[in-house]
Amino acid sequence: MADKLRIGVIGCGTIGTVHAERYSKCAQAELSYVVDLERAKAEKLAASFGAKNVATDYRQILDKVDAVSVCLPNDLHCPVSVEALKAGRHVLCEKPIALNLDQATQMQAEARKAGKLLAIGVVNRFNDYVNLVRSEIASGALGELYHVSFSFKAFRSIPGLGGWFTTRKRSGGGVMIDWGIHYLDLALYCIGSPQPKRISGVAHARLGRNLKEYAYLSMWAGPPNYGGVCDVEEYVSGLLRTSGPTVAFEGAWAQNIDAPATFLDFLGDKGGIRLHYGKGYSLYSHRDGTLYETAPQRTVTDMFQNEIDSFVECALTGAKSRAHVDSVIASQRIIDGFYASAASGREMDL
């Protein structure tokens, strides 16, 4: 075991910056390389967080690091991760695993073959409040859990209209694969990963398809590229059956109703929890005829730091990662089923 894990961060956009900063604060890691097609972006990131080297082609660094973070558009997750694994590197690949289940399965197989860790950026699993909710559920505080309902709805948040986010062949989909997967993974993680059975879903691509008609207030991953396309859904709704609780969800990058809703409801026969995504939660219970709502708040740790620290630790020690691809692939299967159901207009077996 090396003293420190030599890291290469591939992709210097928003999420690559997040990774680089956390590696720079991780005692067991050495931020050896940051890589971007645009050298200037890589150099700026290197300067900010003390990366030793920069590169513009990830292939050039695979023999100079022990592990890589893949912080690239979704269509590159599979090829870059596979190549890194083939080169014998540990990989932390951002969510979603890949464009679809086929690619994800290929990546999983490659990791097994290489005997290396393939972790996925399901960062909510490293969030303090999420883990508190998971513990409450595991402890039986809610009794038997029978349903989860979650909403990930914004008013005007289509990202980078006309860019890779809204181009299906590069992203694999819209709000479902981008935001929905975070919520879905979080929900399944909290309720003990029941077996998915069937899903019925709808997906609407309406507000962005005529790019210039989309009115917005600000745009993340923007500005819009009016020469590009938007062929992915910005609104979804779905109903998932599992071996355990049923799961319902609705999500919107954008909708013509200004009523953002970003929460997860966990319904049990003794109690319930509403978790505000990225924030705290309320626990509902009753005792002796009195009904209680209790909402604790406290200083939380940085979930991204936790994620990076865990990845480094598991890569160095071989410990099982909480974000191991084996435990994440179920949600990729569900996403695939969701899109198939939306396309066919019928419920799909999973």
Place this chain on the structure above:
Amino acid sequence: MADKLRIGVIGCGTIGTVHAERYSKCAQAELSYVVDLERAKAEKLAASFGAKNVATDYRQILDKVDAVSVCLPNDLHCPVSVEALKAGRHVLCEKPIALNLDQATQMQAEARKAGKLLAIGVVNRFNDYVNLVRSEIASGALGELYHVSFSFKAFRSIPGLGGWFTTRKRSGGGVMIDWGIHYLDLALYCIGSPQPKRISGVAHARLGRNLKEYAYLSMWAGPPNYGGVCDVEEYVSGLLRTSGPTVAFEGAWAQNIDAPATFLDFLGDKGGIRLHYGKGYSLYSHRDGTLYETAPQRTVTDMFQNEIDSFVECALTGAKSRAHVDSVIASQRIIDGFYASAASGREMDL
């Protein structure tokens, strides 16, 4: 055509009282009879609203009135309506039409045979705000409508626990057939009654099944009857595909999360509307890059009076009723499909 329509109100509970009061204010109606198994209830109602006669058996009045309101538990909707129709009376039957589609179809057939009006108590069709929303949609203000999402969720509102509301053989179901049908009918009415295609639903009967463990703050149609049963669902979620927009919903008589939500979202590609059930609405639009929310409020007419006036008018004149069973039966079909889907754990064709 008689000067006035002679009316018999059958059932003197909460909704029977509502009908009787409105008939008493309807110039074209004469409140001839109020009927209840408990004579005292009938007499009290008669005294309050000037009904001329009381009876304890509805069969005794069928030849003395021109029309009846059926304000009885759901299992009596079909037999009593059918008998009244056979006797040649117009019928205003409270929602739901009946316990199931078979009964509803039988009632519809009987009405046709008798050449009499069978109207259903889909009172929201007579609500001013609902009709304003319907007009906005019909006018094209929202552009092409692609999705409707509605919530009918309370925290602690199981009605009459252990009574007929919670006894499947008497009610046909729980929150879906009781509250859901109102929302569903309202939604379909507003969006032009597209053809239902498929539905996937889940129904949970958890919080009321052990009657004494149900903690509540107050109970409508109560108090609880701990000697009775609760074998109907108090939580539902569903996804409906139609020839037009998709429709998603969630509802709860009760849930262990204190976050009531009672609204309908109509999503179009040019605008959207959130209708607060029983209240007003907000219209969302945009023009020249500015996004607008507009919420009008005004004095509204009494939807129950409108419903009764319309029934009386249509019965007297033969005009087509907005609440005619022919236009309501689609929602009964959907409810049947919903329960079949929930029971089988699979999406159902409609």
Place this chain on the structure above:
Amino acid sequence: MADKLRIGVIGCGTIGTVHAERYSKCAQAELSYVVDLERAKAEKLAASFGAKNVATDYRQILDKVDAVSVCLPNDLHCPVSVEALKAGRHVLCEKPIALNLDQATQMQAEARKAGKLLAIGVVNRFNDYVNLVRSEIASGALGELYHVSFSFKAFRSIPGLGGWFTTRKRSGGGVMIDWGIHYLDLALYCIGSPQPKRISGVAHARLGRNLKEYAYLSMWAGPPNYGGVCDVEEYVSGLLRTSGPTVAFEGAWAQNIDAPATFLDFLGDKGGIRLHYGKGYSLYSHRDGTLYETAPQRTVTDMFQNEIDSFVECALTGAKSRAHVDSVIASQRIIDGFYASAASGREMDL
């Protein structure tokens, strides 16, 4: 001591009805008389709640009852209560005590002279949640209390426009004396009745003064009397200094902003409580660096029944009433000071 207290309810409007119903359910009371200038109103109320006799002139019943409830417009509180006390009757007078402090003091003096109970309709003192909040504060759960802030704001709720509510010489004022006194009394009751020191207030009478220009959705104590006047304030704001916590408030029967707010915040250096008027509350605390919100809900008793039962009990036994005029007169002093401050545009000593 009589077996039962013989009661006369004077005034058969909304609040008179509330009193009559509760007396009818009080084992120690006998609802002997209900009185109204309109005999038909009295007779209807008598029929509903089993009052033995009706009268149209309260003077005729003073020697036939042991106690009276004064449920009349504010300008009659003083003369009728004084006359009843002079006749040796116990009096439960609705809030406010009277039009002003002079009248209230006269009533208090008369009660002392007569040796009879003069209780005031400060019904919130009999509300379960209010008493829970009071107990929390008394227990020290909030630490030292330093400020109370309360809001009693509606969007469109001017009552009986053009009637006695909006006619100063009959009401003594508008939203402050009608709603504000409930909140003020409740607040002082919960925090241990500190000595009022100074008050600075503003009162605006804008939205109702041109009666026909007032747009509204519904009107309690309506319909409007366009031949009447509205010369009372519908919006107030004030700042009160006491020997204990400071108190700030804002209230509106109506305002051109649709943001109703009806709550009281109790701020202590260890914790705080937000009480939702007429509903439950949230308690805020912290321990070991974690901040908690806790909101208990439970079945509550009927505060009006509690109020009536207490009045009857105290009248019969001579026990000190929680609503004794001696403990309420401080709020009348504050209301007087508030109006004086609003009229002069200067803070007033109390």
Place this chain on the structure above:
Amino acid sequence: MADKLRIGVIGCGTIGTVHAERYSKCAQAELSYVVDLERAKAEKLAASFGAKNVATDYRQILDKVDAVSVCLPNDLHCPVSVEALKAGRHVLCEKPIALNLDQATQMQAEARKAGKLLAIGVVNRFNDYVNLVRSEIASGALGELYHVSFSFKAFRSIPGLGGWFTTRKRSGGGVMIDWGIHYLDLALYCIGSPQPKRISGVAHARLGRNLKEYAYLSMWAGPPNYGGVCDVEEYVSGLLRTSGPTVAFEGAWAQNIDAPATFLDFLGDKGGIRLHYGKGYSLYSHRDGTLYETAPQRTVTDMFQNEIDSFVECALTGAKSRAHVDSVIASQRIIDGFYASAASGREMDL
């Protein structure tokens, strides 16, 4: 007139960074110097935004620039601004003007004597939504304005506990002089700057005084300095009388109630506006008996850029600045009166 205004930004903290960035984007300005006692902070800022020079003593740059931004703790506003004005430089001084009215008056006098511009960082005057609200009011859309009520309440936001923010001799006060002045200035600006007459205020310093007992979730301008002091108020309430509308406010850096409220209500007799601080607004109106809420949203310009551009333009051309000290000093007078009232427990003439 010079081609470009040579600028020195004095103070490289959060707000100094904001100024420097905007100067770097202002075509008419040249960011000549950034100054901080800590050279490293100055150098980092210079690198980020292309400042030509750095210095650690502002006195060294006064003869090398045309204008300075004073981005220092409140106690340095007066001495540094005065010195810069004496040296013949234009000054943009951050809010509040100074610790108190005496200092502010001295600065104003010095600016007049020097014939230079002294602008204050009342940045909300450069906010698009604020100016839309101001225009609505000026247009008469609300009719006659009679009251303004604003809230600037957070749950846990004491800044830099134990640092200069919470040390009275360095800051001049707590939440009132830090946040309140923004709201107060914004309100007066929107309603046409009526003459202030009297103010009654209360100020509470409870939650921070025992520094280690203050539980918080995060801290801006932190971390806490437990060796310092907190002798400023974190909660305020006040009532201001002017020659025009009355004004009521409440504010909290921290309170033991988790109900943040950051808005301003403008009440007119024809309509009203609720402005969400830093965000958009809702306009309430009525026509023909229908009440409307209308909330427009659109892309807004950067108020900080507007502020800097305006300062530079006015300094170069001599045009009257919207943020001229002459138009801001009234709010400093009110703040002084507020603190005097809070200290004495009595309303103060202004």
